[in-house]
Amino acid sequence: MRSQYCGDVNKSHVGQEVTLVGWVNRSRDLGGVVFLDLRDREGIVQVVYDPDLPEVFDVACSLRSEFCVQIKGLVRARPDSQVNNQMRTGEIEILGTSLTVLNSSAPLPINMDKNQHNTEEQRLKYRYLDLRRPEMAERIIFRAKVTSAVRRFLDGNGFLDIETPILTKATPEGARDYLVPSRTYKGQFFALPQSPQLFKQLLMMSGFDRYYQIVKCFRDEDLRADRQPEFTQIDIETSFMSSAQVMDKTEEMMRSLFKELLNVDLGEFPKMTFAEAMRRFGSDKPDLRNPLELIDVADLLTDVEFKVFQGPATDPEGRVAVLCIPGGAKLSRKQLDEYAKYATIYGAKGLAWMKINDLDKGLEGIQSPVLKFLSEDVVKGLLERTDAKSGDLILFGADKANIVSEAMGALRIKAGEDFDLLKGDWKPLWVVDFPMFERTSDGGLHAMHHPFTAPSGMTPEQLEADPISAISDAYDMVLNGCELGGGSVRIHNSEMQTAVFRILGIEEEEANEKFGFLLEALRYGTPPHAGLAFGLDRIIMLMTGTSSIRDVMAFPKTTTAACPLTNAPGFANPEQLVELGIDVIKSEEEKETPE
The missing domain is CATH 2.40.50.140 (Nucleic acid-binding proteins)
Structure with missing residues (x-):
């Protein structure tokens, strides 16, 4: 035609x-x-x-x-x-x-102009029209070019495209599974995979050496701009390659991708430890375009008569850090209150501040509600450590270390945007040396990546003796403050895997029930292996300059995990529920609603 x-x-x-x-x-x-x-x-x-x-x-x-x-x-x-x-x-x-x-076309239910003002609900309800708009079509076409380039690179480097099951068994990936009832095994359920993690490890045990898959994954979790209940991963696994080799190869792939499709040279990716990233930026995915850094000042405040500072400064689990914002003294009291309110989202109880109005006037040139609690020597120490200039603003974070890092890290991002401080277009890096475990709210331990990640340089006995200090052989690729992908060297012997399960509170009976096939497979000559998974949707979101992965997916869900186009999810046919052996229990609100 x-x-x-x-x-x-x-x-x-x-x-x-x-x-x-x-x-x-x-x-x-x-x-x-x-x-x-x-x-x-x-x-x-x-x-x-x-x-x-x-x-x-x-x-x-x-x-x-x-x-x-x-x-x-x-x-x-x-x-x-x-x-x-x-x-x-x-x-x-x-x-x-x-x-x-x-x-012909009936009158349109949405505006098709470039500067359209349709709500997201309207755009998703009439997605087939929304996708006709050139900017949307260009993103979907660009996505196809990205996946094509990724396949060419991996195919050319000896990787095999192998499919793994969609109907599988629940695994501890850190989010809720989507369950699929079994008709032939009433009362039992499949789970949609949160990732192909165990299957790609089994493929390494099978001798396929280099695997990849551009694969759908599913997580039943609360959604944000960069989260969806179903998303796509570029999933990679290798045998007989170290973490450094995996990082080199996938870094080469990402550089090739940006050069081919955007004519951008990302250059070499610097490496930064998790501890350094949290100390300097309050985040394990720092945006290096932002020059602001968190500065620790607890040692200057241990003797001040202000418990908000002194308490965390003398607490081994506490932290006192400041952020010096160039030109920040121009913020009004109302704007500072908005910053304080923003910090509370991340657990902070408040936000102390200090305006450096005129450095030449000494204490008289400084404005702060906490100035009366600080001696002249302490103020001088703060000014020297932050290298503050006239017109600058110092923000204080004082609390448990994790709260300070998260709240001040978020303020760093906000201030960088508000004051137009970002420098450069693309700033990639690798974050490495993550803790093997982190504390849960009930005092237990949780795997920071996943429970199949290998520790660095430890025996099973050493790991169980001191799990909280263990460092994992894991690595995350970060670009402009966005985690593009994460991976690790995997555990390749049953003794270490069993030890990790015990540390996580998974006893032998439960481990055998959930992962017996894996533990047995690890006994039969499993090679050392490592891998990584990239979030394809996030990569395309960054490369196309949009702020939501919903703008680079053909048919995404809303932030409530619903599909306005098809009205999914929907109610099942009662006959189907009987056949599956499922009884739907109404909530109290539904019981009280008249038929």
């Missing part, structure tokens, strides 16, 4: 007849000449109809936006004065000789 795509017509086609199909993007009647902007997935081209062909012209006059049409016409160059450099096809236009309406 077509000779080429609309966006591909150019000066080389001048004098040729073309046949195009697509949608009417816009129609204009200018003094008896109809200008038609025809759009398909590759772009827009201008088609001109004049009254010399009355029957065709009458059809052109009747068109509205989003009519699906076929056109035939002669390609001609535009006069120099009419060239549109904003369009790929801006040097040419098509003199229409034929026009067929393939399908």
